[in-house]
Amino acid sequence: MHHTTATGIASPNIAFIKYWGNRDEALRLPANGSISMNLAGLHTRTQVTFDPALRADSLLLNQVEQSGPALERVSRFLDQVRRMAGSQNRARIVSENNFPTGAGIASSAAAFAALSLAASAAAGLQLSEPELSRLARLGSGSAARSVPGGFVEWQPGSGDVDSYAFSIAAPGYWDLVDCIAIVEAGHKPVGSTQGHALAGTSPLQAARVADSARRLEACRRAILERNFADFAAIVEEDSNLMHAVMMTSHPALFYWSPASLLVMKTVREWREDQIPVCYTLDAGPNVHVLTLTDHAPQVVQALEDLPGVAQVLTAAPGGPAQLAHA
Ligand code: DP6
Numbered sequence: 001m002h003h004t005t006a007t008g009i010a011s012p013n014i015a016f017i018k019y020w021g022n023r024d025e026a027l028r029l030p031a032n033g034s035i036s037m038n039l040a041g042l043h044t045r046t047q048v049t050f051d052p053a054l055r056a057d058s059l060l061l062n063q064v065e066q067s068g069p070a071l072e073r074v075s076r077f078l079d080q081v082r083r084m085a086g087s088q089n090r091a092r093i094v095s096e097n098n099f100p101t102g103a104g105i106a107s108s109a110a111a112f113a114a115l116s117l118a119a120s121a122a123a124g125l126q127l128s129e130p131e132l133s134r135l136a137r138l139g140s141g142s143a144a145r146s147v148p149g150g151f152v153e154w155q156p157g158s159g160d161v162d163s164y165a166f167s168i169a170a171p172g173y174w175d176l177v178d179c180i181a182i183v184e185a186g187h188k189p190v191g192s193t194q195g196h197a198l199a200g201t202s203p204l205q206a207a208r209v210a211d212s213a214r215r216l217e218a219c220r221r222a223i224l225e226r227n228f229a230d231f232a233a234i235v236e237e238d239s240n241l242m243h244a245v246m247m248t249s250h251p252a253l254f255y256w257s258p259a260s261l262l263v264m265k266t267v268r269e270w271r272e273d274q275i276p277v278c279y280t281l282d283a284g285p286n287v288h289v290l291t292l293t294d295h296a297p298q299v300v301q302a303l304e305d306l307p308g309v310a311q312v313l314t315a316a317p318g319g320p321a322q323l324a325h326a
Contacts (some may be wrong), residue, residue, distance in 0.1 A: 003051035008117030010321035012107035021199030032212035040317030044110035046095040048118040054090035086121035112139030113146035113321040133164035149320035171317035175293040182311040198249040232278035241282040257285040259308025
């Protein structure tokens with residue numbers, strides 16, 4: 001057998017209704033469903049080459065050869081692909097992000113979505129979109145949502161087979177823009193994988209999960225009706241709920257920096273002044289400020305003027321993960 005190669009491209013996504021906590025850590029079956037939007041223009045491009053001559057998997061990420069936990073996580077993921085394909089071959093993985101490294105938006109979602117497409121194709125597997133989303137989920141939960149395009153919902157499912165994500169609206173359905181306020185981060189936050197494992201130690205997590213069907217319904221409806229006011233209310237509520245769980249887990253996780261809080265408070269003032277704008281934060285200090293196309297230039301300018309905001313990136317709704325041809 002000769003070597004076989006394929007390249008996958010995927011965007012990160014921003015969650016409007018958050019995934020936080022697993023009912024099964026190994027299979028990454030989430031405690032609750034989630035909804036997100038892919039981020040156009042930002043992407044990870046990953047080439048996988050299976051080669052019988054290789055003695056071990058290797059990973060070159062943004063020109064830097066990886067070892068330790070990053071390589072082990074990817075290698076365990078490839079074991080899954082090898083099991084599915086009935087292959088023993090080791091792989092060379094070369095991956096690049098086009099977004100600034102060190103800006104705190106290093107994304108396991110884009111990484112494992114791109115890797116799922118590339119590795120399955122290179123191994124000769126022909127997987128459907130739900131199968132690719134399930135595979136990506138095993139690498140990183142949020143990666144399940146970077147497989148389909150546009151606005152996406154990840155259903156928690158009853159088990160491995162039906163826990164995958166699907167599009168609820170195409171990228172062009174609503175002209176939302178994510179203005180990502182990159183905040184000067186003081187310290188490296190606790191990674192999401194460790195964070196998920198702590199979710200159940202917060203007394204607030206059970207209430208957050210029990211109420212998730214209501215929030216999913218409200219968010220899905222606001223997107224489908226393109227109702228920004230309803231969207232803003234549920235997105236901020238859901239982000240605040242997740243951060244309340246983080247702050248009350250044992251040990252407590254505080255992802256906000258002073259600049260994050262300044263952005264959040266300012267966004268609320270802008271909304272009172274009738275600007276369609278709202279915020280959401282993942283497991284880090286950067287603030288994703290959502291608005292509509294017509295207001296994006298003004299929002300970006302105003303964010304850049306806030307103290308503690310180092311840079312603002314913008315992204316419209318993005319397409320699905322894809323194989324690169326040639
Ligand atoms: C706060 O998908 O990064 O961004 O499955 O351990 O890789 P792992 O976690 P990950 O968790 C994402 C958490 C979040 C919310 C979200 O994207 O839904």
